[in-house]
Amino acid sequence: MPSGTRRIAVIGGGISGLAAAYFVTRMARQQGRPVRVDLFERENRPGGKFDATRKDGYIVEAGPNGFLDSKPWTLDLVRELGMEDRLLPSDQAAARRFIYSRGRLHELKASPLSFFLGGPLSVSGRLRIIGELWAQPTPRGKDTTLAEFATRRLGREALERLLDPMVSGIFAGDPRRMSLRASFPRIAELEEQYGGLTRAMLSIAAEKRKAKRRGDEVVGSSGPSGPGGVLTSFLDGVSELSDRLALHIGEGLHTGDSVNFLRRGNGGWKIITQEGEVDVDCVILATPSDVSAAILSDAAPESGAILSRIPYSPMAVVGLGYDIPDLGTPPDGFGYLIPSVEGRRILGALWTSSIFPGYRSPPGKFLLRAMVGGARDHDTPFLPDEKLVEMVRGEISATMGLSARPTFSSIVRWRKAIPLYTVGHLERVEEAEGRLPGGIVLAGNAYRGVGINDCIRESEKAARSALESLGQQGA
Ligand SMILES: Cc1cc2nc3c(=O)[nH]c(=O)nc-3n(C[C@H](O)[C@H](O)[C@H](O)COP(=O)(O)OP(=O)(O)OC[C@H]3O[C@@H](n4cnc5c(N)ncnc54)[C@H](O)[C@@H]3O)c2cc1C
Structure with a gap:
């Protein structure tokens, strides 16, 4: 190691740690500073939640099945790594998303009119949504639970049958405990900026129409996976990205x-x-x-005490593979989520072979992934394998009417799958960071977003802070 070389350690080799190590190395090189980066990972493979079961021609993702292309952070990194030719956008079919409610699947339509004429809400539930225009605003600067926000603005039915399953789909969370500002910062912002969600939707649509008339490029328009952008993965699964980052870290990876x-x-x-x-x-x-x-218990016990109180939801991801002739008509769409008021034992299921046709199941087979557990169910993910698969089969049959016998199954369990941002989360994170001594920086999905895009954005910030802290130490 040349003299004057400074050392940075990254602890944890999930996407956050891998990206942070990569960014530090790249930024140090650009600044012409000799820095050695070492990454310490507990498991024998890098990637953390980026993992998959690869068996019998199936690729069953254990964690994320992709990222949204509507945010720049993952795509920018992919371009930097020269991996664009490995990207796999989801199929047009993935635009069709469903909610299981009152005994059947309801398609969620993107256009406000079709949404209003159908969907999982009763007529009175839909009419209540119009009342959003006159709802009391959230007091400025105040955090609130997702449940309180949704009930106040959209009504109880919208909370139970729309927001609750959405929260399950992203966080496996519980809207009664979760923070609006930490979990859905964009929604909090829209309310503050436009005075409500309907007003925000109308104003943004008008701004887009104006931009179109001017001939400007309209960003953020709907893609095949809905208004949030296009769900995008890699030909062989998301671990292509973590593996490539690990290669860049080279012998610094432990x-x-x-x-x-x-x-x-x-x-x-x-x-x-x-x-x-x-x-x-x-x-x-x-x-x-x-x-x-625990790692900070000696170096920064006050910060550690705050971090130790961030709760996590457990989850099991159960992959089921079917012979297509047994299915009748194979499912066509992204999959479905189930409101907790339905009292079912799965959170929903993703129709993986329809999202990425030809890339996750062998010819003639169909793969779906069922999600089990979440903030309100800490036991079901830990049923014995056989019982878990049988339970999921029963739930799939009851909710989507698919009673065929699967010819393949896989199970991955996460005791701490996804962190839960409860009310006041962002303030607590700020306090924990404020109490850290110099030269220690936090990254990872526990603080300012659980999506892959958020993790990569936060890792870039962490890398910048780490290099700045070296500067302050007189590098
Ligand atoms: C089932 C599931 C589905 C998801 N789907 C999506 C999706 O479709 N799209 C999306 O954007 N996001 C999705 N997410 C969220 C996203 O995958 C995660 O937020 C993200 O991968 C977390 O990355 P991380 O590096 O912050 O944490 P992790 O991946 O948890 O990495 C932390 C790492 O630290 C290591 N570690 C632990 N203890 C030690 C120690 N003492 N010393 C050294 N190393 C240690 C662990 O082994 C692990 O590798 C999903 C998550 C789950 C669980």
Whole structure:
């Protein structure tokens, strides 16, 4: 190592840690600063939630099945890595999304008129949505639960039959506990800026029409996966991205080496890992927040105590593969979510072979992934394998009428699948960060967004802060 080289350690090799290590290396090179980056990952493989079961010609994602192309962060990184030719946009069919309600699947239509004429809400539930125009605003600067916000603005039925399943789909969460500002910052912003969601929708549509007339490019228009953009993956699954980042980190990547805690040492930080001790100038902590709390117990106990209180939802992802001739008509669309008031035992199912036809199941087979567990069900994901598969089969039959026997199954369980941002989350995160000593930076999905795009955006910020902290130490 050339003299004057500064050392940065990244702890945790999920997408957040891998991206942070990559960004630090790239930024240091651009700034002409000699920096060595080491990444410590507990498991024997990098990627964290980016993992898949690859068996019998199936690729069953254990975690995310893609990212939305409507935000720039993942796509920019993909371009930087020269991986555009590996991208796999979801099929047009993925635009069709469903909600299971009152005994059947309802398609969610994108146009406001079709939405109003159909969907899972009763006539009175739909009429109540019009009342959104006159709803009391959330007091400025105040956080509130998603349930309180949705009931006040859209009515109880919209909360139960629209927002609740959406929250299950993104966070496996519970709207009665979750923070509006942390979980859906854009919605909070729209309410503040336009005075309500209907007003925001109308104003944005008018602005887009004006822009179109002027001949400007309209960003954020609906793609095949709905208004949020196009769900995009990689030909062989999302771990193509984590594997490529790991390659860039090279010999700085230490898998199978768990970090226990940090101590002050040698003007910087001493990392105590399962394998030994390493002295570094700066640490980026990209582990789940409860692990980060334990690692910080000596170096920053007050921050650690705040992080230790961020709850997580458990989940099981159950893949079921079918012979297409057994299906009659194969499912066509993205899949469906189930409101918790329905009292079912799965959160919903994604029709993977329809989202990425030809890339996740072998010829003649159809794959779906059912999601089990979440913030309100900590037990079902941990049923024994056989019982779990049988339970999911029963639920699939009851909700989408598919009673054929699957010829393939796979199970992945996450004890801590997704962090839950409860009311006041952002303020607590700020406080935890404010109490960190110099040279320790947080990254990861526990703080400002769980989506892949959010993780990559936050990792870039963490990398910048880490390099700045070296500057402050006189590099
Ligand atoms: C089932 C599921 C479906 C999802 N679907 C989507 C989706 O479709 N689109 C989307 O955008 N997002 C999705 N998400 C969310 C997204 O996948 C995650 O938020 C993101 O992958 C988290 O990345 P991370 O690096 O922050 O955390 P993790 O992936 O959890 O990485 C943390 C890493 O830290 C390591 N670690 C733990 N303890 C230690 C230690 N002591 N020392 C060293 N290393 C340690 C772990 O082994 C792990 O590798 C999904 C998540 C789940 C669970």
